[in-house]
Amino acid sequence: MPEPDKSLGRKILSFFVKEEETSNVSTGTPPAASTAPVAPRPAPSAPDQSVGTSGPASIAPVSASSGTIDPKFAEHFANVLAQNNPPGPDYFEFRETLRSLSSLDLPEDKQYQAAWASFKALGGPGDATTLTNTANQYITALNKDRDAFGKSVEAALTERIGGLQNEQKRLQTENDSLAKQLVEIQKQIDANKNRLSAIAGDINEQSAKITQNRQNYDSTFAHFTDQIKGDIAKMTQYLK
Incomplete structure (x- = not known):
């Protein structure tokens, strides 16, 4: 078309x-779930789905x-x-x-x-x-x-959140192993712990952005x- x-x-x-x-x-390119997230906002009140007597232009x-x-x-x-x-x-x-x-x-x-x-x-x-x-x-x-948008949201969640969660599991396993080794590798353990903290924050941020974007689309x-x-x-x- x-x-x-x-x-x-x-x-x-x-x-x-x-x-x-x-x-x-x-006027521009239609937004995609994986490329146009928005910052979380406070939950608004329930929508008014009625049509007023002043006509559609007043809605x-x-x-x-x-x-x-x-x-x-x-x-x-x-x-x-x-x-x-x-x-x-x-x-x-x-x-x-x-x-x-x-x-x-x-x-x-x-x-x-x-x-x-x-x-x-x-x-x-x-x-x-x-x-x-x-x-x-x-x-x-x-x-x-x-x-179609719902599929793009799921793909974005898999790509962004799934990758971070996999990294989180890998680093935690590595730390369990490093804890059993000699003291000289303690610096590596500490560095990994810092990264784990950062990943937890990234997961929350990315989840909030993508979820808010989907909610804005649905609204x-x-x-x-x-x-x-x-x-x-x-x-x-x-x-x-």
Whole structure:
């Protein structure tokens, strides 16, 4: 599939995350678990998964589990969605129309109905199932990306943590042997003990970084999918 239009990715990103949350995000290569860890952060409160009456544009980024909405993952998801955007009007064009109505102070059902009327007037399909079907296709694409990301997380854990744990076991065994030898090798024993202490700290640090990165991915994933699912529910409710 050809590379998506960067402007489309930026537009899709704005559908899900407020502008101030993405002002420092530049379009680039999707992040990987093994190359883009982030520092641990305090666990945030539970996410708000409801859709407010002021429309999708008023939904601020939320936290899920103990992760946070990560700008690099938000950009990555926007690019995934852009790559899977089919030709012609679909769910995203409807959502863009819906967002433009958020400032009119209309009830939520009226916003959806007005957006639906505008969508059809602009040449969109007349069947509301087109919106729910394409929205579900986007969720499928995000789920596929999440599976691939999970594999990269496991590979990163194996490479980084596994190697450190193997070194830790090897050095401990070596120290047990050195302890039985003559006094002149005591300096080597002490050096190995220092390295063991350092390894323990490295294991904790690397585990925290990779775990936090996965939590941020899951939080951003939940943020995207919850909004799409919310729209599917509202479209099913209002667009009959």
